[in-house]
Each structure stands twice: as structure tokens, then as C-alpha cells.
Amino acid sequence: MISTLLVANRGEIACRVFRTCRELGISTVAVYSDADADALHVREADAAVRLPGAAPAETYLRGDLVVAAALAAGADAVHPGYGFLSENADFARAVTAAGLVWIGPPPEAIEAMASKTRAKELMGVAPLGDVTAADLPVLVKAAAGGGGRGMRIVRELADLEAALKAASAEAESAFGDGEVFVEPYVEDGRHVEVQVLADAHGTVWTLGTRDCSLQRRHQKVIEEAPAPGLPAALAEELAERSAAAAKAVGYVGAGTVEFLVADVPRALGSARPGGTPRAHFLEMNTRLQVEHPVTEEVYGVDLVALQIAVAEGAPLPPEPPEPRGHAVEARLYAEDPAADWAPQTGVLHAFGVSGVRLDTGYASGDTVPVHYDAMLAKVVAHAPTRAEAVRRLAHALERAVIHGPVTNRDLLVASLRHPGFQDAGRLGTGFYGRHLAELTRPRDGEAHAAVAAALADAVRNGGRFGGGWRNVRSGEQTKTYGEHEVRYRPTRDGGFEVTAPEGVRVVSAAPDRVRLEVGGVVRDFAVAAHGDGFVHVGPHRLAARPRFTDPREQVLPGSLLAPMPGTVVRVADGLAVGDRVAAGQPLLWLEAMKMEHKVAAPASGTLTALHAAPGRQVEVGALLAVVQTDAQEDQTV
Incomplete structure (x- = not known):
């Protein structure tokens, strides 16, 4: 034992x-x-x-x-x-x-499935050989590892060589193995997987399906079990193929077999093109998956406890437990979806989620480092039906206390409530490609949150009556948070009058809580400031715009600043000061949290400064390069 x-x-x-x-x-x-x-x-x-x-x-x-x-x-x-x-x-x-x-499983089983190229051969699937225009689009993929690292979609044959080079470099950095291969890319398919568990006595369980179609950069964001809207015959086929894969390599322990499913019939409206579901084997992960909690919730098991029991030689019962209900998991990341998913770092001043399962490696006061994956937590809801589980999860995320770096919390809430997610027939890996712009719009209520932030700040700094009581009406004060300008003045009864935005009545104001009435509806706003320049008002993260700007801190037009802390991994071949560059042209690549991030020219113009060199460590906001745009050049003529 x-x-x-x-x-x-x-x-x-x-x-x-x-x-x-x-x-x-x-x-x-x-x-x-x-x-x-x-x-x-x-x-x-x-x-x-x-x-x-x-x-x-x-x-x-x-x-x-x-x-x-x-x-x-x-x-x-x-x-x-x-x-x-x-x-x-x-x-x-x-x-x-x-x-x-x-x-874990025997080394021989890991070896058989560790290389995606060898795993595909075992399953009777061959990667592409020489790629031609007729094969496009294709996916360049790391042979070892996963998590979206070492992957590139190629839609133009001319881009293939660069994609192979970039994917290989990223795979080498993440997994110590730069081998990559090329396979057909299925547009907007569904990522469906099967949880397997096997003991050393020949028993193999398949614990239903999971849908992991909502992805960004080939990394999963929202997962659920069972995969909704999947035809029963297809689910049975995937279970049989998964069990056969485990038995073929003498598997022992927990593992997952992943498939890309195309042409799943829609729950609403017409079927996807083709109409007949087709499942393409992707890989077998010879380990516990990040999304294993949704299977645990549906089957009422502890997969880690079962891993330990199997490793100690205990036999599994002949059949797994019966599933019950539906579970949905959201991965909470320190990242900015509106800024090309840029990872964020910094102190997590306050962190708490209630009412649902929370698997996390962070607590209030911890620092999110630059060296590792940006996931803060997995938030999981279980309920008798999918609709109930989705509603519970969205509600819990919306009310979560997350003070610190920018996170994807608002994106998760908007995703769970989006009609394209709630209608399981419209799930697909292209979800964020279709809906990202609408999902990253500012939250409703941000203007009133700015009012609460301004008034709490006024109380905190003794600003109820300005510099002292006077027998004249107090002057109007102004504070700006993002795009929201707040104007207010103290009143003689110790309160505040808000003049902008219109229609807001102040019921009460304290340093940490403000009560406002808008349109006859009273709402409380919890306010927290941690001295890092940001104010957290409920789910809103606001930054006050300074009234005056120090000229020494102004950024010159055309400056390319590091969007995150990281390391410059490479600069575009032959790039030099004086070169003409086009808008959107990649100039250099930063590595942060084991992912590469492209830094491109903001507009067409001339490269007038280049401060980046491979291996250079940079902090967020560091000056990397300067592009004098064509418009700026015209102004100097």
C-alpha cells in the first residue's frame, strides 16, 4: 500500500x-x-x-x-x-x-501512444506526406505533447515552411522534442473524447464522452460531459474504438482517446454539410486530462483515487457506475481575450468562487508568474440537465471575486450564455473565430460601476465636502475610468449628486460599497482598490485615467511595446532598421507561458528602431521597436 x-x-x-x-x-x-x-x-x-x-x-x-x-x-x-x-x-x-x-500506464503503453505519428499508425491513420494545394487547409502539429503548443493552421502553401519552423521551435521549447507532422484540418469540427480507465487484470472502462470544442489556440476553454447532441450510435462507436486502443497497448490506468468529429447533425435547423457524422482519431493522452472533473461529476467517481487503486494492483468492478446528469467546466485563465489572448501576470489580490466545484492552484495574495501556463482554476458545475449546469456555472463565474490581472472571466460568462453554445448543435472548434468580437464587448453596467468607483474613492480620500464646509454650492468633480466620465459634487447632507452619467441617484457611499438607484432599481456595488492602479467593482476591472500626463511617460506614435513579460525568441529574418514594413507584417516573436506570441507592425511604414534581440528578457511595456508610419512621414515632408 x-x-x-x-x-x-x-x-x-x-x-x-x-x-x-x-x-x-x-x-x-x-x-x-x-x-x-x-x-x-x-x-x-x-x-x-x-x-x-x-x-x-x-x-x-x-x-x-x-x-x-x-x-x-x-x-x-x-x-x-x-x-x-x-x-x-x-x-x-x-x-x-x-x-x-x-x-500511470506502463512505459510501453506511453511509448506506443506518446508520438502522435506512431499512434496514428497504430490506429490505421496516416499523416499527410508531401502537401499540395489540394490538401489545404492542413494542421501542423507537434508529435509529442499537446495543450495547443506546437500547432499551426496552414491555408496557403506558401506559409507551410514558416509554420513548420515555428511549430517545431515551440514544440522543442515546450516538450524537448521538435518533431512535427502534418494532417488534414477539419474546419469547425467537434472535439469529442472518451475517458478510459483500465486495471492490470484486463478490465477496461469507458466513462462516456466529453465535448471540448470551445478552444482558443487549440487549447480547450469550456468542456462538458456527456458530449451533447451526439448520436447514440456514434457515442457507442467512439467507446468501442477507445477501448480497443487501450487494449491494443496493454493500457493500465486513466487515459483519454480524442477524436475530431465532423458533420454532427444540428439540434436546431439544418444538418452540417455532409449530414453523416465522421470521427477522425486525433491521439491518445496517456495521463489524466485537465477536464477530468466533468467525468467525475457525472459518474460520481474520483479518478485520482482510482488511479492510485489500480497502481496498487486493485481490480476494477466489471462495469463502471451509471452516469447521472450533466457537468460543465470552464478554464479560468489570466489572459486578455481581446488582445489576442495575451497572458497576464501579477498579484491575485483576492480570489474566491462559491456554489460550484473549484480546482485551483492559487489563493488570495498569490502571484501569477510568467513561466507557466496562465490557468488560474477550473470551475465546474453539475446539475440534472445541461441547461441547469450551464446556468449554474455562468452565475458562479459572474459572482466570483477575482481581483488582480485581467482574466477571461467575462468571456466565459458570455460564452456560456451565447445562443451558439446553448444550442449544442452549433458547437464547433470555430466558435471563437465566429463570435469573439461580440463576446469581448464591454459588460453592461460598466458606466454605473465607474460611478461607484469614483464615489468610493471620494469617500476614501475624505472628499465629501472638498476642502471644508462653505456656504456655496460645491464645485463639480470629474473622474474618468476607461471611456466612462463621471461627474459629481458633494451635497450639504453629506451625500453626493451625480450629474454624469444621467439618471443616477446615490443612496449611500462608503469606501468599499456604494448603493445606487437607476431607473427605480437599487443595486449595491462592492468596491475594492489594492493600490495597483485598478479598481474592482463587482465583476468590473477599471483603471482611472490620470488628469495630467507626465511628458516623460508619453509613448511615441509607432512604438511597439511588449504586451506581456517574456523572452524574445526570434526576429523576422533579415529585419533591420531602415526597412519598409507592411501593416500586420510579423516583426518578432515573444515566448511567454510556453506559448509564442507574434508582434506585428501596426501600420505600413519604416522601421526606425529595433531594440529586440533573440534571448532578451522583457517586461510588459518594454519598447521593442518603432515603426514610423506613412502618415507620420507625410507630416514631416
């Missing part, structure tokens, strides 16, 4: 495994990089071991250090979580060679 377990991972998944270990009476060991010394998973473990030497982004990929940490801490088992070394057969062998129990 396992007594002490080390998790070879960080963040949310480490905390998730520790939770089950506590319930089972198993002691826990965390490992951490220097950047994670104060992380929640370190604080929650019974013991923790620092992984020395390597750069933060590479630390958790050092299998030798992890095994040494397990032995030093007296652990007798290792759980790999997901990502990092979770699908590394050599690491699995090193764990068992050290006399430790490996909480």
Missing part, C-alpha cells in the same frame, strides 16, 4: 492530487522551482523539495531531480499529473527503477 506520494507537477493538478491523498490517508510531497517557492501546492503538501539548478520553465522537466526528490523525502509513489513529464516513458521507467510506484 502507498503511504507517501510525490506529485511531479505544480499548481492546480498538484493540489488536486493532494486533496485525494488526504482523503485516502496518504502523505504528500511537493516539488518546486525557485519561482514556485511560495506557491499554493507547496503550502498544501506535507513536505516539499526544491528542484535546483534549471531555469523555472525547465525545472519540472528534470526527471532525475524529481526521482532524487522522491527518494530524499521518503516517498514510495510518484503521480505525474498532466503536462511536463506525465507522458514521458523514460521518466516512468526511472521512477520504477528507483523502486517507486508509478501512478
